[in-house]
Amino acid sequence: MKLLKPVFAVLLLSISSTAFSAGMIRLHPGNAKTINFSSEVATIFVSIPEVMNYKVINHQKVVIFALEEGLSAFIVYDRDGNEIYNKSVDVVKVVVKKGVRELRADQEKGIGDE
Structure with a gap:
């Protein structure tokens, strides 16, 4: 029974x-x-245009693009005013995991040079 609680917790977190x-x-x-x-x-509605924006390509195609870190709503409506799309756009910075020492070591070995 003790094993079931952690498994259930992980399953619940995965689903949510x-x-x-x-x-x-x-x-x-x-x-x-x-x-x-x-x-x-x-x-088209964008709640925070500093975070993301869009470009209409044609009547059925839109490109969204990330500007700066943050969270913005992106909602699309048809001609009758019906909501046809509603998502949050989460713009996050890229996390660089390699340390400076590792980069220097790679440079010394010639890794990444083309």
């Missing part, structure tokens, strides 16, 4: 994080994502 991420798009500053729609796009 999957459900949470289903309504979210994660991008790094400078990255973009193309989103295709089956309905014609009429209106």
